[in-house]
Amino acid sequence: MTRHALSMVLSNVPGALARVVVLFSTRGVDVESLSLDPTERGDVSRMDVVVGLPAGRSPDQLVKQLSRLVDVKSVVAVADPARDQIGA
Amino acid sequence: MDTVTGASSLVRALEDAGCEVIFGIPGGAILPAYDPLLDSMKIRHVLVRHEQGAGHAASGYAQATGRVGVCVATSGPGATNLVTPLADAYMDSVPIVAITGQVSRSVIGTDAFQEADIRSISLPITKHAFQVTDPADIPAVIAEAFALAAGGRPGPVLVDIPKDVLAATTTYTPAPPVRNPRVTPAANEIRRAANLIASSRRPVFYIGGGVVRAGAAAELRTLAERTGIPVVTTLMARGAFPDSHRQHLGMPGMHGTVPAVAALQQADLLIALGTRFDDRVTGVLELFAPNAAVIHADxxxxxxxxxxxxxxxxxxxxxxVLVSLNAAVRRAPVLTSWWAYLDGLRDRFPLGYDWPADGKLAPQYVIERIGTLVGPEAIYTAGVGQHQMWAAQYVGYERPGSFINSGGLGTMGFAVPAAMGAQCGVPDRAVWAIDGDGCFQMTNQELVTCALENIPIKVAIINNGNLGMVRQWQNLFYRGRYSNTGLSTHQRVPDFVALAEALGCVGLRCAEKSEVDDVIMRAMEVRDRPVVVDFVVGEDAQVWPMVAAGTGNDEIMTVRGIKPLFDEDL
Structure with a gap:
């Protein structure tokens, strides 16, 4: 299992979080921590999540799968999850 | 801007989106929508007998026409009955829009009568799901749903509308057209691909359903003929390249031809277009095409x-991608020795079958004769199992979209409703459902719909009395212990001819080789009703070649125990 931090911007609409979380579950991704906050814009939320991937699975694939979701406005894998902890 | 009900707004939005046919069943929560639907001059509603039939019909319609298919169900069980077709369309990238009624906004979340949270249920099996909470949003949501379903990689989209939103008074504002952004293939990657193609010695076009969805068969043919490179077409791509073409090696994968499987295994370059390296094609992934570089366009x-x-x-x-490659590829590779190898395999290992020892009809022969007599202008659908693989192997496909089946999800019962949907979309073509006796018993209620709605499909039941593919695996891998695969359809329970007549169709039966052509011709002559032909075939026929699950493609067996690529030095 390898740890990766993802930083995402979601549409602030009902069901957006559910779709992201179900994708994690469908693709066998462990969620270690997750935080969701509305931004000042109001129509989008910022989501930070640290996930565990089975060995050999790259975060690139997950980023692409998340990018397919209509309510995901942007998603990037943050380089070093140890340094970039949630809430740090 | 007109004052209308939400329901009228929905019907107008569907008309504006180009919807010409809806497959559905009314019920409590969707009821308001059915009132203005009665007055629509543009939309035909086909009243199906089960919501699953509506979903697969929408998929058959979409795959036959290239347009978005539409199905409608009420809340609760109506909506949950759409789950299988949604998952099916998601796996096979079919553009459908499913519209479901929902309980009124005020009671959502209270376990109201016929309430099911279909938006959540459908999360992993739809591209997107909308729940409309403001009736004024209906035109924009429908326009966006159609654009999402058809745009990019196509797929299913759900629109869930509470009953009180349908009943509310609102205004109709036509939605502005939704544009789907189109990615231009990167020039540097196209150049690298062209260079790899020119310098390859053993290249193969590995063609998937994406070429069919993109309408790119003509561009594929141009590039294939310019380069002389062999082509294999996956289950979802049958017809994307003509079966009669000299460069076509057939279908790869678990039940692929020996030349197609060998071409992938021995290749130094795979040109994979609109395909996803599915496990049914690759076998054990680590052993797949071990020496090939991969160009993958999707x-x-x-x-x-x-x-x-x-x-x-x-x-x-x-x-x-193909247009760009056609412009970029200047030089054809030299493939003389590659073709000599592949042609040798073609000569030595053609597709073939034995006649059953007990004198019964060979199922492959029946399907081969249907393909020959009905011809390549028809549309063929299939369920899932042995008959599906034989339909993929023994019908000659010349046109993209002429074979419609459930590839990714493997949904038994797909053939009849998909044929119904396809026939609605292309009324001038013959549509034949090649079905199994197991599959047929899952969805044959839609023949009532076909009989009443003047949808004259033909159904060929390849009746081997068993869940044939499961039985084949029991024969090969479970020491012939046939646990729960016998269906008693050879004892005529049910009697498919009598059942067909009861469903409003013409029922025919054939159990003799000498009668096969005659019964197919008789079925073709019927134009005013659906026809069901019960082809009683031997139960021991197996699908060959076969790459057993959990083995590499080099271990392809032409018949049980014979592994030409593995055992011989070719």
Missing amino acids: IDPAEISKNRKADVPIVGDCKD
Whole structure:
């Protein structure tokens, strides 16, 4: 299992979080921590999540799968999850 | 801007989106929508007998026409009955829009009568799901749903509308057209691909359903003929390249031809277009095409390098990719020895079958004769199992979209409702459902719909009395212990001819080789009703070649225990 931090911007609409979380579950991704906050814009939320991937699975694939979701406005894998902890 | 009900707004939005036919069943929560539907001059409603039939019919319609298919169900069980067709369309990238009624906004979340949270249920099996909470949003949501379903990698989209939103008074504002952005294939990757193609010695076009969805068959043919490179077409791509073409090696994969499987295994270059390296094609992934460089073009970036790392990744619509490659490839590779090897395999290992020892009809023969007599202008659908593989192997496909089946999800019962939907979309073509006796018993109620709605499909039941593919695996891998695979259909329970007549169809039966052509011709002559032909075939026929699950493609067996690529030095 390898740890990766993802930083995402979601549409602030009902069901957006559910779709992201179900994708994690469908693709066998462990969620270690997750935080969701509305931004000042109001129509989008910022989501930070640290996930565990089975060995050999790259975060690139997950980023692409998340990018397919209509309510995901942007998603990037943050380089070093140890340094970039949630809430740090 | 007109004052209308939400329901009228929905019907107008569907008309504006180009919807011409809806497959559905009314019920409490969707009831308001059915009132204005009665007055629509543009939309035909086909009243199905089960919501699953509506979903697969929408998929058959979409695959036969290239347009978005539409199905409608009420809340609760109506909506949950759409789950299988949604999952099916998601796996096979079919553009459908499913509209479901929902309980009124005020009681959502209270376990109200016929309440099911279909938006959540459908999360992993739809591209997107909307729940409309403001009736004024209906035109924009429908326009966006159609654009999402058809755009990029196509797929199913759900629109859930509470009953009180349908009943409310609102205004109709036509939605502005939704544009789907189109990615241009990266020029540097196209150049790298062209160079790899020119310098390859053993290249293969590995063609998937994306080429069919993109309408890129003509561009594929141009590039294939210019380069002389052999072509294999997956189950979802049958017809994307003519079966009669000299460069076509057939279908790869678990039940692929020996030349197609060997071409992938021995290749030094795979040109994979609109395909996803599915396990039914690759066998054990680590043993798949071990010496090949991979050019992988797909409209969905998430498919590229998912299962097999691409050396040249190209994100784009297959048509755009092929147009770019046609412009970039200047020099054809030298393939003399490659073709000598492949032609040798073609001569030595053609597709073939034995007649059953007990004198019964060979199922492959029946399907071969249907393909020959009905011809390549027809549309063929299939369920899932042995008959599906034989339909893929023994019908000659010359046109993209002429074979419609459930590839990814493997949904038994797909054939009849998909044929119904296809026939609605292309009334001038003959539509034949090649079905199994197991599959047929899952969805044959839609023949009532076909009989009443003047949808004259033909159904060929390849009746071997068993869940044939499961039985084949029991024969090969469970020491012939046939646990729960016998269906008693050879004892005529049910009697498919009598059942067909009861459903409002013409029922025919054939159990003799000498009668096969005659019964197919008789079925073709019937134009005013659906026809069901019960072809009683031997129960021991097996699908060959076969790559057993959990083995590499080199271990392909032409018949039980015979592994030409593995045992011989070719």
